[in-house]
Amino acid sequence: MNYPNGKRSTVSKPDKTPKKPDFSNRGMTLEEDINVTNEYYLASNTAVIHKKPTPVQIVRVDYPKRSAAVIKEGYFKQASTTDYNGIYRGNYIDFEAKETRNKTSFPLSNIHQHQIDHMKAVHEHGGICFMIIRFTPHQETFFLSAVKLFYWWDEQYKGGRKSIPYSYIQRNGKLIPFTYQARVDYVKVLDKLFF
Amino acid sequence: MNYPNGKRSTVSKPDKTPKKPDFSNRGMTLEEDINVTNEYYLASNTAVIHKKPTPVQIVRVDYPKRSAAVIKEGYFKQASTTDYNGIYRGNYIDFEAKETRNKTSFPLSNIHQHQIDHMKAVHEHGGICFMIIRFTPHQETFFLSAVKLFYWWDEQYKGGRKSIPYSYIQRNGKLIPFTYQARVDYVKVLDKLFF
Known part of the structure; x- marks a missing residue:
């Protein structure tokens, strides 16, 4: 474990890839960053949002x-919903999170039809x-409203492209601020858009 | 599979404990009944509520x-939240479901502190x-508001009993109606209490 002062815990095991203590998010996955953020939201009484466990078909x-x-035997199942949901300011919150190494676009193959169906139902229910x-x-993390995702999702079946251009997301999404405690501080975006 | 007309599907496997076709919920677990109910709510565009997957620590x-x-190797983890959440009439919904063979009370040992903490946070956030x-x-399924559960939960640490009396739940809970499609039709109770 690393402490904010940059010193390593003396009980930590040797680590071949030591984390930089410079508050950057290099080396942490998006999922790890969101989990840390959600823990902070919970501890600070900001929001109650959890990642759903990975669905597993248990055989033996x-x-x-x-x-x-x-x-002793199990298989990964495809999720029928998004990975994250919960409550913020009395509102039901539901989102999916994905990272891509692509520089110019976000491939829609990262999302499944089931998840789109779920997100459309959630949107309809308010x-x-x-x-x-x-x-x-780019080391950039964006918020993209589901309605904008639906547009690109549906277009791909009408002869449209199979990815969302980075330039579109830059213009139509919102850059999510990074802070040490809330590494993906998405409620700041919600505050601007909805409250 | 049983059809509503009471005839069994000819493709069904022999079954040592045949289900009665009398629309009773005997033989189905509470979890199965709630899953069927949630599927019906989703299909009828009533609500979007899902059971969270069982949390598993995957080792190999x-x-x-x-x-x-x-x-090849995994372990069951204790859930840090309740099992069910979602959205109904624009509201965040969160609940835990348990069945007991006890006739006179519901043992609080069915619930964990983590789940109570989670439910209290959800309640605070609206x-x-x-x-x-x-x-x-008794073949009875009750709705009990979280606030009433909190009372009994907290009392047990002040020298109170470690279970909620059946008679209390009868008087202070709400009997959940049973229908064929919505076997645990809990949104009917929500309609009466909140809308």
Whole structure:
């Protein structure tokens, strides 16, 4: 574990890729950054938003005597919803988060039809629904409203392109600010757009 | 599979405990009933509420050539939230569901501190939070608001009892109606209490 003063915990194991203590988000995945952010939101009583567990089809479980049950065979299932949901300022919040190494566009193959169906249903029922998209080469993380995602999703089946241009997201999304405690401080964007 | 006319599907496998075709909920677990209900709510555009996947700590995964990844070692983790959440009439909905074979009370050992903490946070942020409790011996399924659950939860640490009396739940909860499509039709209770 690294402490904010840059000193490493003496109990930490040797680490081949030490994290830089310069508050940058290099080396952390988008998922890790969002989890840290959500923990901060929870601890500071800002919002209650959690990542859903990865869906697993459990096929075989062993029950050793005097030990915890062990899953011996399981498979990853495709998620039928988005990964994150919860409540902020009394509103239902629902989003999916993806990062891409692509510099010029976000490939729609990162999203599944089930997730779009879910997001459309949430939107219809009055929830606040969006995507968080990180372009790792640019070190930029964007908020894109679900309605704008739906446009590109539907267009691809009418002969449109299979990705959302980076330039479109720059102009029509919102850059999500980075702070040490809220590494993907997306509620700041919600505050501007909805409250 | 049983059809509403009471005839069994000819393709169904032999079943040692045939389901009665009398629309009772005998034989189905509370979780199965709620899943069927949520599917009906989704299909009828009533609400968007899902069960969260069971949290699993994945330790070892094999990647066989030309086949799906196989989880070879995993463990069940304790949930840090409730099992169900989503949106109904624009409101954030969050609940936990438990069944008990106990006739006279609902043991609080069915719930964990983490879940109570989560429910309290949701309640503070303006979400609609509750428990669904089924007494299998009585074949009754009740709605109990989270605030009433908190009272009993907190009392147990002040020398109070470690269970909620059935008689209390009868008087202070709401019996959830059973219909064929919505086997645990909890939004009917929400309609009466909140809308």
